[in-house]
Amino acid sequence: xxxxxxxxLARAPRPADPERAHSRVAxxxxxxxxxxxxxxxxxxxxxxxxxxxxxxxxxxxxAARDPTRLAGLLERAPEDSNAAIxxxxxxAGLAGGDVAAGLRRNRAAHALLVALADIGxxxxxxxxxxxxxxxxxxxxxxxxxAALVQAAGTGRFLPPDPSKPQxxxxxxxLGMGKLGAGExxxxxxxxxxVLFDPDTAPLRAGVEATPFFSRIAQAVAKLLQERTADxxxxxxxxxLRPDPGSTPTALSLPSAYTYYETVxxxxxxxxxxxxxxxxxxxxxxxxxxxxxxxxxxxxxFDFASIADVHAMKRQIHAVRGHGAIAVAGHxxxxxxxxxxxxxxxxxxxxxxxxxxRPSLRGRRTLEMLxxxxxxxxxxxxxxxxxxxxxxxxxxVEHRLQMVADEQxxxxxxxxxxxxxxxxxxxxxxxxxxxxxxxxxxxxxQGHYALLFEAEPDLAAEVGDLVFTGVEDDPGTLATLxxxxxxxPERATETVRGWHFGRRPAVTSPRAREVLTDLVPxxxxxxxxxxxxDGALAALDRAFGRMPAAVELLTILRSHERLRLLFADLLGTxxxxxxxxxxxxxxxxxxxxxxxxxxxxxxxxxAEQLRTGLGQPRDYEDFLDRSRDAARQLRFVTGARLLSxxxxxxxxxxxYAGIAEAVVASALRAVESVFAADHGRVPxxxxxxxxxxxxxxxxxxxxxxxxxxxxxxxxxxxxESDGKRPLDAAVYYNRLTxxxxxxxxxxxxxxxxxxxxxxxxxxxxxGPIANQWQRFAAYWREEAEPWEHMALTRARAIAGDPGLMAxxxxxxxxxxCQSRDPETVAREVRTMRALVxxxxxxxxxxxxxxxxxGLLDLDFLAQAxxxxxxxxxxxxxxxxxxxxxxSAGDRGLIEPGLxxxxxxxxxxxxxxxxxxxxxxxxEFGRTAPAAARARLAAASGQPDEAALVAQLxxxxxxxxxxxxxxxx
Numbered sequence: 001x002x003x004x005x006x007x008x009l010a011r012a013p014r015p016a017d018p019e020r021a022h023s024r025v026a027x028x029x030x031x032x033x034x035x036x037x038x039x040x041x042x043x044x045x046x047x048x049x050x051x052x053x054x055x056x057x058x059x060x061x062x063a064a065r066d067p068t069r070l071a072g073l074l075e076r077a078p079e080d081s082n083a084a085i086x087x088x089x090x091x092a093g094l095a096g097g098d099v100a101a102g103l104r105r106n107r108a109a110h111a112l113l114v115a116l117a118d119i120g121x122x123x124x125x126x127x128x129x130x131x132x133x134x135x136x137x138x139x140x141x142x143x144x145x146a147a148l149v150q151a152a153g154t155g156r157f158l159p160p161d162p163s164k165p166q167x168x169x170x171x172x173x174l175g176m177g178k179l180g181a182g183e184x185x186x187x188x189x190x191x192x193x194v195l196f197d198p199d200t201a202p203l204r205a206g207v208e209a210t211p212f213f214s215r216i217a218q219a220v221a222k223l224l225q226e227r228t229a230d231x232x233x234x235x236x237x238x239x240l241r242p243d244p245g246s247t248p249t250a251l252s253l254p255s256a257y258t259y260y261e262t263v264x265x266x267x268x269x270x271x272x273x274x275x276x277x278x279x280x281x282x283x284x285x286x287x288x289x290x291x292x293x294x295x296x297x298x299x300x301f302d303f304a305s306i307a308d309v310h311a312m313k314r315q316i317h318a319v320r321g322h323g324a325i326a327v328a329g330h331x332x333x334x335x336x337x338x339x340x341x342x343x344x345x346x347x348x349x350x351x352x353x354x355x356x357r358p359s360l361r362g363r364r365t366l367e368m369l370x371x372x373x374x375x376x377x378x379x380x381x382x383x384x385x386x387x388x389x390x391x392x393x394x395x396v397e398h399r400l401q402m403v404a405d406e407q408x409x410x411x412x413x414x415x416x417x418x419x420x421x422x423x424x425x426x427x428x429x430x431x432x433x434x435x436x437x438x439x440x441x442x443x444x445q446g447h448y449a450l451l452f453e454a455e456p457d458l459a460a461e462v463g464d465l466v467f468t469g470v471e472d473d474p475g476t477l478a479t480l481x482x483x484x485x486x487x488p489e490r491a492t493e494t495v496r497g498w499h500f501g502r503r504p505a506v507t508s509p510r511a512r513e514v515l516t517d518l519v520p521x522x523x524x525x526x527x528x529x530x531x532x533d534g535a536l537a538a539l540d541r542a543f544g545r546m547p548a549a550v551e552l553l554t555i556l557r558s559h560e561r562l563r564l565l566f567a568d569l570l571g572t573x574x575x576x577x578x579x580x581x582x583x584x585x586x587x588x589x590x591x592x593x594x595x596x597x598x599x600x601x602x603x604x605x606a607e608q609l610r611t612g613l614g615q616p617r618d619y620e621d622f623l624d625r626s627r628d629a630a631r632q633l634r635f636v637t638g639a640r641l642l643s644x645x646x647x648x649x650x651x652x653x654x655y656a657g658i659a660e661a662v663v664a665s666a667l668r669a670v671e672s673v674f675a676a677d678h679g680r681v682p683x684x685x686x687x688x689x690x691x692x693x694x695x696x697x698x699x700x701x702x703x704x705x706x707x708x709x710x711x712x713x714x715x716x717x718x719e720s721d722g723k724r725p726l727d728a729a730v731y732y733n734r735l736t737x738x739x740x741x742x743x744x745x746x747x748x749x750x751x752x753x754x755x756x757x758x759x760x761x762x763x764x765x766g767p768i769a770n771q772w773q774r775f776a777a778y779w780r781e782e783a784e785p786w787e788h789m790a791l792t793r794a795r796a797i798a799g800d801p802g803l804m805a806x807x808x809x810x811x812x813x814x815x816c817q818s819r820d821p822e823t824v825a826r827e828v829r830t831m832r833a834l835v836x837x838x839x840x841x842x843x844x845x846x847x848x849x850x851x852x853g854l855l856d857l858d859f860l861a862q863a864x865x866x867x868x869x870x871x872x873x874x875x876x877x878x879x880x881x882x883x884x885x886s887a888g889d890r891g892l893i894e895p896g897l898x899x900x901x902x903x904x905x906x907x908x909x910x911x912x913x914x915x916x917x918x919x920x921x922e923f924g925r926t927a928p929a930a931a932r933a934r935l936a937a938a939s940g941q942p943d944e945a946a947l948v949a950q951l952x953x954x955x956x957x958x959x960x961x962x963x964x965x966x967x
């Protein structure tokens with residue numbers, strides 16, 4: 001169509017304040033009377049200028065600052081003006097002079113031209129977006145020219161043709177999003193990806209390609225978006241490149257290929273539907289896009305990605321499912337029935353079907369709506385209604401951005417501003433506009449819902465949880481804050497990092513597909529912990545250590561109960577969370593009905609261990625299976641403690657039973673393998689004693705195993721009878737070494753326990769296995785008092801039944817020897833002082849070594865056994881609280897004091913169990929805040945400070961009793 005712009009104007013906005021609008025136009029005419037034929041009374045552009053004067057500070061400023069430019073635009077055909085501005089913009093990068101000023105002046109002229117043609121009804125939506133996109137292309141091209149020319153001037157860049165620096169440069173600049181589609185909106189960022197070919201780039205020898213092209217990209221962005229007295233040209237966004245949080249601004253082609261072939265995401269496939277070269281070496285860019293086609297367009301109908309696409313959809317609109325649309329404050333792009341839904345409707349079906357239907361590979365939304373209909377995928381109603389809604393919504397979007405040249409898609413919330421905006425769009429009032437918006441949005445909603453009608457929402461009751469793409473969604477940040485995340489920006493970056501493949505465990509396509517679906521409910525589960533940020537960070541660390549996470553993610557997606565438990569573990573029990581990360585199958589036991597029926601006895605646990613071991617193929621397989629089976633049992637015990645199914649004391653018995661079963665099974669396996677080489681010692685017997693917490697059945701989640709190994713044999717047969725015979729003493733010491741290795745050596749499935757053999761007579765020196773007769777004599781005749789103290793918690797746990805029974809009987813007999821209570825008290829006090837001197841304690845949360853802690857209570861119980869077992873042999877075999885309670889019943893200590901000591905022991909031991917369950921190492925130094933809060937809650941206290949005060953008071957009472965009883 002020909003004719004001047006003013007002659008073709010078909011509509012004008014309705015001024016909300018006619019008096020102000022007329023006053024401003026009159027002022028402009030006074031300054032530029034030559035405009036009177038155009039905007040004076042009866043002038044063809046007067047209505048349009050009145051609307052700009054009232055509604056758009058930005059456009060009125062452009063018009064009023066340069067009346068000559070305004071007149072030129074109105075008097076010429078808009079197509080001619082557009083062509084002239086574009087030509088000047090394209091040439092600006094090579095024209096010399098002040099490039100930045102020239103680019104900005106052209107942008108001002110073009111922004112005014114497009115607004116006049118759009119608002120005046122001269123250009124259709126397609127013509128408006130094409131003009132905006134063409135101008136952005138020209139701007140980016142000119143900026144690239146200028147940056148390359150400058151680099152050539154320094155000698156770092158050696159273009160084949162200095163007059164055409166982009167040709168043969170090895171540089172690729174792709175336009176993405178609406179720019180790539182030729183659908184740029186009025187005040188949009190330009191989404192760019194900058195790539196380069198390091199093998200063809202004409203760089204001076206010694207110039208590194210990555211930093212060079214990254215500086216070119218940064219120079220382009222600065223030239224376009226830096227605000228000067230002349231304004232700016234375009235805001236530039238490079239965040240659609242692979243993993244923008246950890247990659248340079250410009251990426252090499254090999255790196256880009258590797259990324260998209262390994263961890264490219266479905267949303268990136270959707271983004272590349274719109275990608276096109278806008279600057280740089282166009283031939284190289286087209287080659288790159290051609291080679292990327294298999295990533296974007298799958299050979300067969302891509303139903304395999306539908307689940308991931310559904311998950312993307314549900315993330316984008318997890319809670320925007322309300323029937324009513326509030327016009328005030330509505331987001332035209334992201335809100336229900338908005339632009340994003342139309343685009344998603346189209347791009348989703350392009351992804352699924354475009355691999356077999358080349359006609360569905362176009363970049364433009366309206367064209368693809370028509371193509372989807374022509375291919376038979378959508379109805380005529382969907383094509384027409386979505387097309388009309390898209391045009392309507394994009395027009396509203398442009399008007400919003402024309403008000404102040406802001407990148408916004410949100411309608412005003414203030415009623416007065418909303419009413420003014422409705423008139424800017426040409427409506428009589430906000431009601432008429434609201435009715436039109438609601439009608440169009442509901443049509444979009446209807447078609448959009450049908451696309452995913454069978455898919456349930458994931459987090460409808462919580463809020464937006466959108467982690468696809470590269471931008472922080474404001475609604476998501478608000479939702480995360482409401483869920484208790486203190487640093488929502490960090491949380492979104494963490495989750496995006498998973499999608500970008502920063503954690504090896506989630507780089508496979510299947511893992512990322514499941515992850516996309518799982519993230520919203522997983523975030524909800526983490527929000528239920530005391531420290532959601534810490535729990536999310538723990539999960540991120542777990543992903544960093546895991547080789548693969550598909551199994552774990554699949555389990556968590558299927559079971560809400562396991563999600564909640566795993567979230568609790570991440571937040572408060574990192575030890576168990578690490579177990580899950582290493583072996584996700586341990587969660588299976590939690591959904592077994594038997595989970596709520598805990599087993600703590602060694603015999604039953606041994607049977608469960610045998611079931612877990614199955615039939616190992618060989619000894620190495622046994623080592624791996626034993627670690628898996630023990631890990632499962634220990635995890636279940638910890639989970640039962642965490643869930644309140646087992647009390648801490650019950651967990652102690654279970655942990656001890658598991659250890660006892662593991663030692664017994666390891667001994668059987670080691671003896672079998674050892675005998676194959678060395679035979680057996682005639683009349684030989686072998687037994688293992690458990691001491692310390694293992695012996696008293698109070699083992700914690702991370703206790704070492706205190707063991708003493710005994711052996712006996714026929715004195716007339718001092719060698720084993722195998723093909724490689726060994727002396728009996730050597731035989732049993734080597735067998736002990738094998739047993740310790742079976743328990744301690746890490747395999748690919750982890751380790752079982754740390755083992756301490758230093759409670760034997762020789763301590764850390766000498767033979768590690770003890771000949772039974774000598775050992776029994778040593779116990780009776782030579783052992784130090786502290787060794788008899790240790791003996792109070794000794795019991796046989798594995799080996800030859802006869803030797804085990806003899807060992808237990810001998811230990812009991814030794815403990816029941818008559819002793820002087822004062823001498824015992826003195827020796828115990830001396831031993832306690834020595835421990836305090838050598839080991840000290842680690843603060844108020846050290847419940848073992850601190851004065852008045854568990855060590856005081858254990859030593860007190862041991863003193864009571866050594867002093868009174870001769871008269872009361874049933875004290876032998878009891879754990880410390882049992883000894884204290886029995887001593888009170890028998891009048892060995894004052895009954896009320898005994899009761900207080902038992903209560904103190906239960907408290908300190910319970911907290912100690914929780915501490916060892918939660919973290920490795922010293923609780924006071926390594927425990928996260930959430931674990932501290934959970935510890936206080938488990939102890940019945942409101943916070944850590946109250947718990948510390950209670951523990952201090954308890955320890956003070958214990959210490960006083962220790963001094964009183966052993967005085």
